[in-house]
Amino acid sequence: MQPDLLDRVQTAHALQQFRHLSPLVHCMTNDVVQTFTANVLLALGASPAMVIERDEARQFSAIADALLINVGTLTRERADAMQAAVDSANAVHKPWTLDPVAVGALTFRSEFCQQLLARHPAAIRANASEILALAGMPAGGRGVDTTDTASTALPAAQKLARQTGAVVAVTGEVDYITDGSRTLMVTGGHVLMTRVVGTGCALSAVVAASCALPGDRLVNVAAACAFMAQAGSLAVAQSQGPGSFVPAFLDALYALGGEVRV
Numbered sequence: 001m002q003p004d005l006l007d008r009v010q011t012a013h014a015l016q017q018f019r020h021l022s023p024l025v026h027c028m029t030n031d032v033v034q035t036f037t038a039n040v041l042l043a044l045g046a047s048p049a050m051v052i053e054r055d056e057a058r059q060f061s062a063i064a065d066a067l068l069i070n071v072g073t074l075t076r077e078r079a080d081a082m083q084a085a086v087d088s089a090n091a092v093h094k095p096w097t098l099d100p101v102a103v104g105a106l107t108f109r110s111e112f113c114q115q116l117l118a119r120h121p122a123a124i125r126a127n128a129s130e131i132l133a134l135a136g137m138p139a140g141g142r143g144v145d146t147t148d149t150a151s152t153a154l155p156a157a158q159k160l161a162r163q164t165g166a167v168v169a170v171t172g173e174v175d176y177i178t179d180g181s182r183t184l185m186v187t188g189g190h191v192l193m194t195r196v197v198g199t200g201c202a203l204s205a206v207v208a209a210s211c212a213l214p215g216d217r218l219v220n221v222a223a224a225c226a227f228m229a230q231a232g233s234l235a236v237a238q239s240q241g242p243g244s245f246v247p248a249f250l251d252a253l254y255a256l257g258g259e260v261r262v
C-alpha cells in the first residue's frame with residue numbers, strides 16, 4: 001500500500017501540543033551530539049536533561065516524560081546504565097526511543113540493540129542502513145552514515161514495527177514512519193542536513209519527546225520528522241553551508257508555526 005503524506009493540520013496540531021506540554025526528555029545519547037540535541041529540544045519547547053550515571057539514570061527515567069537511548073558512543077558502563085533506565089521507564093509506563101547508531105557493523109552495539117528490542121521501545125528512529133541491519137536484513141552503511149535509501153528499508157521498518165510494537169521511523173531524502181500496518185511519509189529537508197553532525201540523533205530526541213504526547217503515536221512521530229524537515233528546508237534557504245546552517249536551523253525550529261514568541 002502507498003504511504004500517506006502527513007498533512008499540515010496534523011503537524012500543526014502536534015507542534016501546538018509539543019509546545020504546550022513541553023516534555024521533559026531524559027537523553028542518554030552520544031558524546032558528539034549532546035549540546036546540539038539539547039538545543040534542538042529547547043528550540044522546539046521541550047526540556048532536555050542528560051543523566052547518565054546508572055543509579056541516577058534509573059531514578060530519572062521514571063520521573064521524565066520520555067527517554068532516549070542512543071548508542072553512538074556506547075561503552076559497557078553506559079550500556080548497563082541504559083538498560084537500568086529502560087527497565088525503570090518500562091516499570092512506570094514511560095515511553096522510550098531507540099537510535100541504533102551504526103548498528104550492524106559493530107558487534108557489541110549490535111548485540112546490545114537486539115537485547116533492547118525485546119524491552120518494548122515506543123519508537124525506533126534510524127537511517128536506512130541501520131534499520132536494515134536491525135531487522136536482520138542485508139545492509140550497507142559506512143560508520144554512522146547510510147549507504148541505502150529509506151524506501152529500500154521500508155519493508156524492514158515495517159517488519160521491525162510488527163516485531164517490537166514500536167513506531168519505526170526510517171529517515172533519509174524521504175522519511176517513512178510505520179507501525180507495521182499504517183505508513184506515513186514526510187518529505188522536505190535537504191541533503192545539507194547530512195553534512196552537519198547530529199541531525200539524525202537530534203531528530204531521535206524529538207521523536208522520543210513526541211512519544212510523550214497524547215493521541216496517535218504514529219502521527220506524533222511523523223510530526224516530529226516533519227518539524228525537522230520543515231526547519232531544515234527553511235534553514236538551508238538562510239545559510240551558505242554547514243556552519244551557518246546550524247544557527248539558522250535552531251532559529252527555524254524556534255519560529256516553526258509562525259508564532260511570535262519570546
Ligand SMILES: Nc1ncnc2c1ncn2[C@@H]1O[C@H](COP(=O)(O)OP(=O)(O)O)[C@@H](O)[C@H]1O
Binds near residue numbers: 127144146189193228
Ligand atoms: N537527502 C536528503 N534530503 C532531505 N533531507 C534529508 C536527506 N538526508 C537526510 N535528511 C534529513 O536529515 C535528518 C537526519 O536523517 P538521516 O540523515 O537519515 O539520519 P542519520 O543522521 O542518523 O543518518 C532527517 O530529518 C532527514 O529527513
Ligand SMILES: Cc1ncsc1CCOP(=O)(O)O
Binds near residue numbers: 033072101198199202
Ligand atoms: C559521528 C558520530 N560518531 C559516533 S556517534 C556520531 C554522531 C552521529 O550523528 P547522526 O547519526 O545524527 O549523523
Ligand SMILES: [Mg+2]
Binds near residue numbers: 101127144
Ligand atoms: Mg544516526
